[in-house]
Amino acid sequence: MGSLDANPAAFPAFNNSVVDGSFQPLNPDDVRAYLHKAVDFITEYYSNVESMPVLPDVKPGYLQDELTASPPAHSAPFDVTMKELRASVVPGMTHWASPNFFAFFPSTNSAAAIAGELIASAMNTVGFTWQAAPAATEMEVLALDWLAQLLRLPTSFMNRTGAGRGTGGGVILGTTSEAMLVTLVAARDAALRRSGSDGVSGITRLTVYAADQTHSTFFKACRLAGFDPANIRSIPTGADTDYGLDPAKLLEIMQADADAGLVPTYICATVGTTSSNAVDPVGAVADVAAMFNAWVHVDAAYAGSACICPEFRHHIDGVERVDSISMSPHKWLLTCLDCTCLWVRDAHRLSDSLETNPEYLKNDVTDSGEVTDLKDMQVGVGRRFRGLKLWMVMRTYGTAKLQEHIRSDVAMAKTFEGLVRADDRFEVVVPRNFALVCFRMRASGAMTEEVADEMNRVLMDRLNKSGKAYLAHTVVGNRFVLRFAVGSSLQEERHVRSAWELIKKTTAEIMEEPIMQ
Template sequence: MDSSQFREAANSAIDEIVQYYDTLATRPVLPSVTPGYLKPLLPQGPPEEGEQWPQIQADIEKVIQPGLTHWQHPKYMAFFPANASYPGILGEMYSSTFTAAAFNWICSPAITELETVVLDWVAKMLALPDCFLSDSPGGGGGIIQGTASEVIVTAVVAARERIVRKNLLAEGFTSPDAEEALDRAADIRGKLVALGSEHAHSSTQKAAIIAGTRYRSVSAPRNANFSVTASSLRSTIEACKAKGLTPFYFTATLGSTNTCAVDDLEGIAAVARDYPDIWVHVDAAYAGSALICPEYQHLTGPMSSFSSFNLNLHKWMLVNFDCSAFYVKSRKDLTDTFTLTPAYLRNSYTDSGLVTDYRDWQIPLGRRFRSLKLWFVLRTYGVKGLQQFIRKGIKLGEFFNGLVDSRPDLFTVVTPAAFALTTFQVSPGNGEPNANSDTDEANRLTKAVFEKVDQQREFFITSSVVGGIYVIRIVSANERAEEKYVQEVFETLVKAAEKVKRGV
């Protein structure tokens, strides 16, 4: 494909992309294909001779589109959003044009430096404490990684090695590669336990598996709004210690996956000060984007007591997946663990110590140019445009919550609209006080209603189980979300609930 063929192909692709978004609402949000649909539609292998673009492009509509779930669709209300935007797409176009495996500064200085600059911009927008800025005296800073789960593995492993190094030093081991030191390090690792809310995203438990440490969940019951309190965390820490285990890491959640619960960050900050060996990470993967609105910025106050923080700009900040921002108070905590510099990676800039080599802040070596799309999004929307977008989602959440409240004969809100997410159950009774208290029956009804709506495939919604309660989760916070679709999903739920309650 030469330049002029590419120009033609790309212009045609742009037309198709615009057409896709302009007609998105008329497509079904969920595909109707069955597992294994694609293989019979494609040849057994690649062609011997190259094909022309029009032939390839035609297959996108023919074989790919029927198998897509449309996350940008206004009827997508599942999980959390993974928002795309036009400036985000432009960012990916340039990023792939400037392809580089930019692991070191010299591999493409702009890739490293734009990342540092725009992550400082984002930290300021979120009102994060200054300790997370790249020019903070303590040596903090931000990095873009792929996903929150990748970030959390990075934090857990760095936390594990930080406490191992500290203990070895305290015990007088001066050469960490000596066999005795390795033995002792293994013993220390063997007693470590990572902690997270029972409602923390599963990525914390998975990170503990990857890091090879134990994992314990901290209880966060319904009467605490499914949030971890200081006393709950403290008692879990002490219970671990009583068993001879060493808690070394805790994920505090700002916006849990189940209900968008926010752990008691003020209280947890006090615990963090009492147990300085525990690395506290704040996972604000989805809800963190709301911190760009001043009405949420009181939440960032306690964060200077924590080691690290992340939010997925690809969830709610209109930056196309993947773009997870990870901030640390001390980048040395990362580089002490992840830096390895074989001869083939040495260069005078790295040796000078004047540059950031982000490879030493992360698990993979190579890195994409992900800051471009973030830069384009921030500039295209501006701070006000992004705040407006976040507030639209919040308002739609409150609107849905109000609709649910309007039908106490059918529904009970389990957790009210928080960061655009409402969870609710189908009520077993008739809405009269004390008539809705049969949990098993409520769970059965709610599951039946969820399955009915799920099978209709008109909307993409998800359910969960939180503290033994089966809930339907509705979150409508992508760019094409509108009140009329929220109204529609509600009516669909009402019809389903009426049928289920009538036993139809």
């Protein structure tokens, strides 16, 4: 590949998107033709992805070796671009859309979401203020209010309630990390104010808290916001609480900090940790936090989607007492990347820290105070038409189908869990809460736990190298554990069963080998 440009004579004077001698990058005929080619590619991709190796066999630098090192001087037919995509890009993909993908959390997706993102890309609005994109701003507010209803969030988190405009509000961000960052900054500024800090000098006294199972991005977000690394408390958890945060331990540590003259500022509670889907007790954490006037944020990035089903809703019980909650429909609610929803109980507490008011964005509607300018609830100023795809998912599929989707994934995970439990070479390491099964080969006979760890590592590597499945791992209670995450959107029960057959077969092979005896 890449030779096309090395041989420019192949397309010496190709002149695409040119009408009447001038370059028209959005000529409607070209738009239609290019997008139809893209749609052909996508449907072909979905039809074939099952047979492609989930994890590709490529080496670092492979793409630079295949494509030209420099941009082409002249234009080429769009077919050339698509040909290089097929020949060089696809073989180097880790196929998150593969039904044999069981790693991380799946990035679920749907026809309605992709169509929504496509339309948003074409309209290409920048919704920093209400005036700059009224429909985009209102659609985002509406989609968040709808999703809040699906999650049965209290009306205090909603922009508009039956009684009119509420004090709460939401915003769609790119990642959970951003949701953490903006709420950390709001909490930081509030704590500085109430502790009488001169400027930011009091920041060295502010402390933040999270269970040791919390995603490492929380600790990064704290550092981004300027918190002292020495003041970030990682609270130990164990098997006794299924790796959820123990409120008694939290209280003890917060009280000790307060007694030492520090200012407990922020607690991150996770519902469905990345490592093992542990759940921190939201209500109990909120009760402890209230004693110190600390901000409580709930990170329900993955498992939040399950809470649209009544049978899972109890995992966020107590949410009415927290300050903010975020979850990511791009993980488990059929909405392609990126889409992280953040709700706060008092939108002004965010905008107090995040508002900007440059001259060129001043307008009567903003001045009236009647609207939310979404730039004041996020890191940056510019923003896509973020609400459209989320609305299209809810509008098209409806609550019942979205619930069916969650339940179907959970049912498949239960099936897998049952298969694991029925095979005494394996153990399920922590209780399965949602659609993630954490399991491992047991240390059998005289085998040490260290040897078992190594066997599990070998098992994972062989599975992943086979191209027929992709699993990730974690460490729980000092043990190497395999994560089997169900839910890739093309996945059916047969894929789960095939993966289990592959696991059993590979395990048998490993156990035959001398090194493991």
